[in-house]
Amino acid sequence: MTGADCLLQTLALNQIEVCFMNPGTSEMHFVSALDRVTAVRGVLCLYEGVCSGAADGYARMKGLPAATLLHLGPGLGNALSNFHNARKARSPIVSIIGEHTRGHQKYDAPLSSDIAQFGRAVSDSIRTVESPECLGLAVSEAIAAAIQPPGRIAMLIVPADISWLETKTIGAVVHSPQRLMPSSESILDAARLLRSSSNAGIILGGASMSRRALEAAGRLSAATGVRVFADRSTPRLASGRGCFRVEKVPYFPEDASAALGSLTHLILVEAPTPVSFFGYPNTPSSPVPETCAVSVLATPEQDGAAALEAVVEECGAQKARPPAMDDEPLALPLDSPLTADAIGRTLAVLLPEWAIISDETISSSAAILPYLMRAASHDQLPLTGGAIGQGLPVAVGAAIACPERKVIALEADGSAMYSLQALWTMARESLDIVTVILANRRYRILDVEMRRTGASRIGARANDMLDLGRPDLDFVSLARGMGVPATRAATAQEFTRQFRTAVSERGPRLIEAVL
């Protein structure tokens, strides 16, 4: 058995069945072993940032790690920004990085670099395999590091000769640790607080935006009046009709301060203390009032949903129900111009049941997201780490994790250009993804940020750096160039018709929605 066979077999033994890869010379034996270890599926990506983002999307939906296979230091470099997002999402990922042969490393070959150094900003679990004999164990340990709650990016650097040399022992099955309940003291404290305080808030983060967690949060809200918010960086959240509606902590600090300003107590469930996305002149970084007492019900390592259910029981709220939402039915926006609002309305009416939405809407999100609460039941995968270019790769990973569910990638035009290569993998793997490009032809969010940071006058030369026109990007041509059928919508009616068609068929489609 070659080292590469050992590596793949150890992955397969541990339910790691997909590897998003962009291999080079030092990974050829890994590629070759795919023919022998057929339990691991190789998915080729034309850029490494697609690999890391897809592994993130896969983990968020499947709850299991995928592997990535990258080529040397620069290949890892190209994957880092989506690993940053995956780290903030706490997604488990086993990242295999090929290295020069052990004998070749002392030479300064063109592709020589300190691979571990490339990885350290996004992972504290990086290990180089030192001999064929210890490969199996090293793979097991990397898997164990990845799946330790709440999830981590474990990197394993594998010299090429270790992949081709013989070895005898594959790695072990790794025990999958349970997420632990918080102490009963934390449960009792939270219940006591909710029963006594009329100005309490809960922030849900991490894995605590599941349907089960939301149901418990809804009961607490109905029974105690507690206000419930979602951390903006929650990796996955249940939404749509029938779900308890949770407001995200607003993006801008003034709005966030207004939302949280009257609270006297804040309870965190797998969430960090809220903080502004950026710092601005004369604006505090924290929207939490200084007089507000912050306590932790569940850390990201713990089981927030179970903790909420325990608090429900302690509060005697098992039968409490939030008031039914009596929304008036929404109509399709047939006669309106094409705006983010019209797109949100269309999604609310036409979203298929159990869709997965990869959300990288950026400046359009405030208009679109509220409509999704009124759509059919679905899951949303938000941008966790703020590094744009996540949306299309995460959609790829989600579609591979859940082939029976329709995936919708809601993608800003500026962000799409960071990892557009994901479209090719959608076409090659016939993934059931409808990509909607929200084309406002600006880095629109920066128009707002420019003013907010006090650089109030935007002259012609500065304006040029925020402008995606001259020339306009033509996403219909770009998609076709990578084998994805595409159309352009310039009116709400066109968008509605194209979206209805796209979701009624299987396979990748792209709609450029010109706003």
Place this chain on the structure above:
Amino acid sequence: MTGADCLLQTLALNQIEVCFMNPGTSEMHFVSALDRVTAVRGVLCLYEGVCSGAADGYARMKGLPAATLLHLGPGLGNALSNFHNARKARSPIVSIIGEHTRGHQKYDAPLSSDIAQFGRAVSDSIRTVESPECLGLAVSEAIAAAIQPPGRIAMLIVPADISWLETKTIGAVVHSPQRLMPSSESILDAARLLRSSSNAGIILGGASMSRRALEAAGRLSAATGVRVFADRSTPRLASGRGCFRVEKVPYFPEDASAALGSLTHLILVEAPTPVSFFGYPNTPSSPVPETCAVSVLATPEQDGAAALEAVVEECGAQKARPPAMDDEPLALPLDSPLTADAIGRTLAVLLPEWAIISDETISSSAAILPYLMRAASHDQLPLTGGAIGQGLPVAVGAAIACPERKVIALEADGSAMYSLQALWTMARESLDIVTVILANRRYRILDVEMRRTGASRIGARANDMLDLGRPDLDFVSLARGMGVPATRAATAQEFTRQFRTAVSERGPRLIEAVL
């Protein structure tokens, strides 16, 4: 004066007149200052790898640094692989990275990360500005670090509030250091060796493939019989009719061993000791025979061209001339199928005088590069660090450095997909670049590498990971999607006609050459 104004003015004062940028919120004041400090031109790139590659191409052609402006850790992450190539090219670059405000850094905001950690793999000159007062000095010091021969990537991390706060003093003019001559002992040793040895070789690297250096090397070759080779990673090399012809050290180790195997002495001029690109089973990493004595005439920090001229003088070879090349005239390959050979032949006949060739030909290079020696005088910018995705961004930087020269990007299809966003910047800036995509629809080099590493049987699943078909990439659509006019050539005649038209016009064009 804001910090951003101070920063830009200090750059301008030091002849740093172009900034390749992909800004975000923390860099808005830098962007705003472009309207006031008009000596610095902002060039927007839609992906950070385009910024770093363009700065590399600019430095190679201009001999002066450009700046890059990147957004936080993930933005730097996206730029790393082309910074790796730029580091191996020893290109001077001043890389400005925006950071959260100093007050915001203690919070774990979504985009918080250890920015310096992201950069360490490609730079040992990284500094965070600590106050508005020390900004000007810090910028000067970064410039000094960048231009210290032979050139370096200097990173400067600038917290957002330092960009918007007032400061009084801009940085100083940095003295541009001269590259030093090697010691006279080195010169005398080299001359003595060349006069006495009949099996000596010279390897030219770094800046020593200029016309001036090649002329000296040619005289030495004619006078002493020394064989002259080029290091494969030389960042820029003069080529074409009238240039002394220098063979590159071959890519594969057996070929390199055959080329260097009879040498008893090897003299390095700004070049490293030759080493194989990758390690392979049962193949030594170094193609230099153990019996060959290696000496250094000039280090990369020293002036190789001047050193060669001094050796010429010492050898009394001032009037020696290499034999004129008596090539039979080449004809255009009108009736042949479209192959790399046919493309090389077309380039030999139709290349405009003083063109710049950004060379990322990968598996087609062995067929194409020999023809370029017979083309009109030109400069080549090879792939220095082996991290693919360099070719199109380097073409962008070269075209901005030398607006009066035609730039030809010879680009493999697989490599093109790593930084295709460069096409949009070519369109926006109306850059005079003809991009030729060598579309063989494979990671073709990996077919060879797979066999070489001993993974001899390529089954269906492994084959799929090397295959760029299913679907085929349509580069004509991709180029049009970013505003670059494009055509497809399927025969040598079509290619010749399209290339002739493309070089006769100004502005960006793309030809997809289907091999």
